[in-house]
Amino acid sequence: MSRPLITENQVREALARGETAIHVQGDPIITPLAATALTDNGIYIVKTGDHGGFAGASEGRGELSPVSVKGYDTKFLLELYATMQRIRGFETAVGLLFKQQRIIGFAHLSIGQEAVPTGVCAALGPEDYLTLTHRGHGQMVARGARLDQMMAELYGKVTGNCKGKGGSVHLHDFQLGILGANGIIGANLVITSGAAMSAKMRGTKQVAVAFFGDGVVNQGAFHEALNIASVMKLPILFVCENNQYAVSMSERDATAAESIAARGRAYLMPGVTVDGQNALAVYETTKTAVERARRGEGPFLIECMTYRSRGHWEGETTELRPESERKQWQERDPIQRLARALIAANPATEDQLRRISDSVRDEVVEAVRFAEESAYPPLAEALRDVWSGEIAITQ
Amino acid sequence: MSRPLITENQVREALARGETAIHVQGDPIITPLAATALTDNGIYIVKTGDHGGFAGASEGRGELSPVSVKGYDTKFLLELYATMQRIRGFETAVGLLFKQQRIIGFAHLSIGQEAVPTGVCAALGPEDYLTLTHRGHGQMVARGARLDQMMAELYGKVTGNCKGKGGSVHLHDFQLGILGANGIIGANLVITSGAAMSAKMRGTKQVAVAFFGDGVVNQGAFHEALNIASVMKLPILFVCENNQYAVSMSERDATAAESIAARGRAYLMPGVTVDGQNALAVYETTKTAVERARRGEGPFLIECMTYRSRGHWEGETTELRPESERKQWQERDPIQRLARALIAANPATEDQLRRISDSVRDEVVEAVRFAEESAYPPLAEALRDVWSGEIAITQ
Amino acid sequence: MRELTFAEAINEAIREEMERDPSVFVQGEDVGRYGGGYYPALRGLYDQFGSERVRDFPISETAIVGTALGAAITGLRPVVDLMFADFAFVCFDQIVNQISKIRYMSGGLAAAPLVLRGVMGAYSHLAAQHSNSIEALFCQFPGLVVTIPSDCRSAKGLLKSAIRSNDPVIFLEHKMLYLTSGDVPSDREFLLPLGRSNIAREGRDVTLVAHGYMTQLALRAAEQLQANNISAEVVDLWTLAPLDKRTILDSVRKTGRLVAVQESSVLCGIAGEIVATVCESGVALKSAPRRVTGKSAPIPFSPPLEDHVLPHPEDIIQAARTVMQ
Amino acid sequence: MRELTFAEAINEAIREEMERDPSVFVQGEDVGRYGGGYYPALRGLYDQFGSERVRDFPISETAIVGTALGAAITGLRPVVDLMFADFAFVCFDQIVNQISKIRYMSGGLAAAPLVLRGVMGAYSHLAAQHSNSIEALFCQFPGLVVTIPSDCRSAKGLLKSAIRSNDPVIFLEHKMLYLTSGDVPSDREFLLPLGRSNIAREGRDVTLVAHGYMTQLALRAAEQLQANNISAEVVDLWTLAPLDKRTILDSVRKTGRLVAVQESSVLCGIAGEIVATVCESGVALKSAPRRVTGKSAPIPFSPPLEDHVLPHPEDIIQAARTVMQ
Numbered sequence A, B: 001m002s003r004p005l006i007t008e009n010q011v012r013e014a015l016a017r018g019e020t021a022i023h024v025q026g027d028p029i030i031t032p033l034a035a036t037a038l039t040d041n042g043i044y045i046v047k048t049g050d051h052g053g054f055a056g057a058s059e060g061r062g063e064l065s066p067v068s069v070k071g072y073d074t075k076f077l078l079e080l081y082a083t084m085q086r087i088r089g090f091e092t093a094v095g096l097l098f099k100q101q102r103i104i105g106f107a108h109l110s111i112g113q114e115a116v117p118t119g120v121c122a123a124l125g126p127e128d129y130l131t132l133t134h135r136g137h138g139q140m141v142a143r144g145a146r147l148d149q150m151m152a153e154l155y156g157k158v159t160g161n162c163k164g165k166g167g168s169v170h171l172h173d174f175q176l177g178i179l180g181a182n183g184i185i186g187a188n189l190v191i192t193s194g195a196a197m198s199a200k201m202r203g204t205k206q207v208a209v210a211f212f213g214d215g216v217v218n219q220g221a222f223h224e225a226l227n228i229a230s231v232m233k234l235p236i237l238f239v240c241e242n243n244q245y246a247v248s249m250s251e252r253d254a255t256a257a258e259s260i261a262a263r264g265r266a267y268l269m270p271g272v273t274v275d276g277q278n279a280l281a282v283y284e285t286t287k288t289a290v291e292r293a294r295r296g297e298g299p300f301l302i303e304c305m306t307y308r309s310r311g312h313w314e315g316e317t318t319e320l321r322p323e324s325e326r327k328q329w330q331e332r333d334p335i336q337r338l339a340r341a342l343i344a345a346n347p348a349t350e351d352q353l354r355r356i357s358d359s360v361r362d363e364v365v366e367a368v369r370f371a372e373e374s375a376y377p378p379l380a381e382a383l384r385d386v387w388s389g390e391i392a393i394t395q
Numbered sequence C, D: 001m002r003e004l005t006f007a008e009a010i011n012e013a014i015r016e017e018m019e020r021d022p023s024v025f026v027q028g029e030d031v032g033r034y035g036g037g038y039y040p041a042l043r044g045l046y047d048q049f050g051s052e053r054v055r056d057f058p059i060s061e062t063a064i065v066g067t068a069l070g071a072a073i074t075g076l077r078p079v080v081d082l083m084f085a086d087f088a089f090v091c092f093d094q095i096v097n098q099i100s101k102i103r104y105m106s107g108g109l110a111a112a113p114l115v116l117r118g119v120m121g122a123y124s125h126l127a128a129q130h131s132n133s134i135e136a137l138f139c140q141f142p143g144l145v146v147t148i149p150s151d152c153r154s155a156k157g158l159l160k161s162a163i164r165s166n167d168p169v170i171f172l173e174h175k176m177l178y179l180t181s182g183d184v185p186s187d188r189e190f191l192l193p194l195g196r197s198n199i200a201r202e203g204r205d206v207t208l209v210a211h212g213y214m215t216q217l218a219l220r221a222a223e224q225l226q227a228n229n230i231s232a233e234v235v236d237l238w239t240l241a242p243l244d245k246r247t248i249l250d251s252v253r254k255t256g257r258l259v260a261v262q263e264s265s266v267l268c269g270i271a272g273e274i275v276a277t278v279c280e281s282g283v284a285l286k287s288a289p290r291r292v293t294g295k296s297a298p299i300p301f302s303p304p305l306e307d308h309v310l311p312h313p314e315d316i317i318q319a320a321r322t323v324m325q
């Protein structure tokens, strides 16, 4: 039995037909050129097998894919750009405010990783569910959360998303389907499987997305969430922000698996690795996965290769990642890459982009002002929302 | 790239050379005849790859392999036979005593599954460690535990392995390296990884074996134990007694994986499926795995296909497994199969085998007498062994 | 009224609520055709409601409880069967760090209306790992409602309320109660209040505070004390958290004497909480209060040893006699 | 004596014991080159002892604790860094159903000499899931030794004893203590006893019973009470389980008044245990005892709210004044 070879041509033909997947038998061998086209456009390869296992489009992991803006609506592209800028702007402000001790407690920033939530959320519908990680500001923003409410929450003010009671690692926005960030590694995955189960039981066609970091994949909850999602064919996307480190632990040292995508495939669900510094690649893969989930075809794991440009948390003093590596990833800045592509392919001018970042700056400044000027919750709030209020508490 | 094909001849040659593994590149295609030879002799196939992943020898799962006693020492074969009989005799007695309410509490019998612990323990050295499942009587017996002490433990008598404090699901025998049965699904796997880690740290060449059921593989602890064993290259064998049901849940419905062996391979350790009704097949596979572990090459997962002939626990009133299936597996009785092979190939006579079962019956009767006549622990025992005794307890 | 077994009372409560509200469903291990694990209370539900509303899970308690939480915050009402309550330990984070806190952490936007049922306690020779009494642990986590029936009637009435509650409820069923039967109202609106204690028996001389199976022991003790002309009042803590202090204090105010009972070992249990609550309230006591608790050891398998470490009516009687002196 | 920070005291205890006994080793997340998670107490150990004895793990608490148990019963002495003590919830079964019971269930044949270190408590704006005070939970599991230092000196002395102990020890370090420093003996044999309470300050009028960071609050309260001519004795519960009742009772026998303090919410905590212990002992009290505890809510992030739900020296002072009346 000889293995099929995927050529660039096949990819181009598939693209021309508007397809996002290429069907092959057995393990594909991907030519370098085809690989570029594949990753560039977030196309993935469907292996025909018992359970429709998928092979990753860019299993090389960490390799760059050209950002190709051709064929996209300019408005859409600029929205992606604006979203990434909003995340960066918000978090840059948080970093500064943390240094000034105007924000205290936990602050895990995702600067450098903006393309992942941006690409993912662009592919979701308004009714879909999300859960976030401890590094979840970007995921909130990408889903359309208001910067002022978020900033107020980080300040512990009553105008925050959770009236100040949650804080950075417990951001929620139920209006937007955001079921919560989580401080406990892996916990959100099983909860998200439950939201997907609920959507399926209620027949709503909603899809649930669980963001998680590379550090999560060795936690028991990860295993249980993926198995149950696959057994029940739940409409859920497991989206890994693989920034290659969990605090100081490198993913390679922590995880006995060929890749995180491969680990997904071990549960008989598609698992693909995409260039997480390319919002469009993330978007395309997510779109396919969402459509698949909505059709009732079950869960999907997307591993997005990315990198955090800050420490694990604000206030951290120990940086163990090699300088050269940090430098290399700095050059892969997802915002710059999209900007360059936009300007090169000409759907946007530098001026337009500057106007976007200017308006984001204004929004962030306004968010900080809002948070600063908002009141702390009244002390009585401290004992509200513990129980539903149906039970008379005599204690 | 064309795939290698394994022929019966290759297997025979390997056997002739005294090998237990056949090395191939890529996914092997196994001819039916080769497959028979493979499973018959517990040989497995080594795929040459990054991490030496193994393909299961009888991935068909549940298929029978001829029991071939050729080339084995008769004494060894008779010991295997006697061990299986001792397990069966002991547990048959336990079943009866439970009905008579002379034994109370939990009793999970492994009748029908005797070949698995028997084959595994025959391949271990005296210093090796084991942990057992809730269905662990057979594992105890196969390791050489005394029937009288075990029976006394099941009676809650002071002469039991744990002075009567443990009972059926908490059998221990530290003298024999048995670190304990466990009532909590999955818990023993991480503990066994710890014993293996300890052996490796101490440089003792001990190997640790964790028995577990098919129901365990969706528990978080399973995932964490296998990942850490693989990451640390621990000398550990994960031995699955796949009796295809966890209480009422069929393994197929519970587990999103091609097989339990395949799930092991997802952690970059060899995972093979063997005919668990053939003590020799289990023995051969274990032997290879033990040698590999002692050489420092890391963990190994062995999935043994078997079936319990009793209910999930003594006292159970609900049997949901299909009659035909139960019948089919009854015909695969591991004791009968070895007996037939022994008689057919002539290293033993029916008479010899009868003498063995007679002597086992005597041993069991004696064990019951011992348990019946032993005393309950003095009440003061109830508050001993809680703490070490170093701390003065004033309460 | 008809007499039902404890399992039938549980079964009826769930069945009625599933009939009443399509968002109620059951999940856990062996809940389907098998009808529930070692203490099968779910017989027949699968046949009536099918596999979508009686959902069999693999052995994955973190997923069982976590998905229930996910379902609860998105509009459904899961009733989780934990089988043995001890298995809460393998999914403890989901219960005490997720479920208990989501309403609060979301600023009141989320509700987690779910019930976690588990079979608790000892006296059944199931040894250390399957005999834990873990109700006190949950009481340290505001946001949870911890409810324990003491007989068939309260099992039905409390479980129905638990299923209708918008709070997450821990509902613990003692193994020994599975051996009992009793009168249970057939009324489909028979609801007992959460957050309340119950005077299980009126008395004048001494207050015995207990919960769950311990209430049965206390009632037996009260019976025998009566024969000795000691009139014991039995307060049955239907809900441990939030705790109904008033009923306890009112009783002790009347009797002036207190014996608090729990099955688990002494430190940081319910009995200590009751004693502390009464003592710091300033209600005048005629004698020092006493606790009756399990001894400080894991539960041994050996039946005589197990018997030795657990409370019995005689221990309660002796404690009551002591406080009467 | 030299002044050390709290982290240095922990570090020195572990370092000395690792130098003394080759079977002692450390494992956990980010314990290696990183030197320990958010509260890095392990700096330098990796450089001194290498990766075999300072073992970095993936985020797999069940494996971290479970393998420690496996190592302990086969002859080694693991010192586990749980990072935040809250993470005990994701591996709770290993702690309360395995580690605590293995000696007993094996009929005394197994010992599990291991230490589980975790950073506990609130006051640090880390919100609900990272601010739990979970010491009371472990007290319900005989077999565990639950130890909490209250300052740098006791941190070193108790941790060294914990590492040498043949019992499994839960060792909880309060976040706020990481901001402190103090005199710590450099003696390599400086050991403080497990299973004992400590009179942290002598007094005549009222006994304040506290532990961990609460002892600091109690000492501050005692200071201010002194200014008002109230002489408070502070009993510092170095070990919560098994509980040293005698020291507490002796103190209350002397002062006749009791205030018990805990950080966590009221139900089934240490403070209730202390009050119950004293009240049922029959020691004569001059006034009703009082508890000072956290309020019944998860820990809110918002700093003023967090402040509101937690105990402060003023609360202790007020309670002491009340019992003095």
Ligand SMILES: Cc1ncc(C[n+]2csc(CCOP(=O)(O)OP(=O)(O)O)c2C)c(N)n1
Binding pocket: A108, A133, A134, A135, A183, A184, A185, A186, A212, A213, A214, A215, A216, A241, A243, A244, A245, A246, A247, A312, D029, D059, D061, D083, D087, D090
């Ligand atoms: C159960 C649990 N263990 C440990 C932690 C502490 N912790 C918080 S974030 C983190 C690293 C997570 O790494 P990863 O998932 O890769 O996400 P990243 O921080 O890189 O975005 C750790 C260990 C936790 N919050 N929960």
Ligand SMILES: Cc1ncc(C[n+]2csc(CCOP(=O)(O)OP(=O)(O)O)c2C)c(N)n1
Binding pocket: B108, B133, B134, B135, B183, B184, B185, B186, B212, B213, B214, B215, B216, B241, B243, B244, B245, B246, B247, B312, C029, C059, C061, C083, C087, C090
């Ligand atoms: C954490 C946990 N969940 C559930 C159980 C209850 N339980 C005991 S045995 C068992 C089935 C185990 O099935 P399997 O692993 O296949 O072993 P088998 O009984 O078939 O030998 C279950 C669900 C348990 N003991 N622990």
Ligand SMILES: [Mg+2]
Binding pocket: A213, A214, A215, A241, A242, A243, A244, A245, A246, A247
């Ligand atoms: Mg990471």
Ligand SMILES: [Mg+2]
Binding pocket: B213, B214, B215, B241, B242, B243, B244, B245, B246, B247
């Ligand atoms: Mg099974």
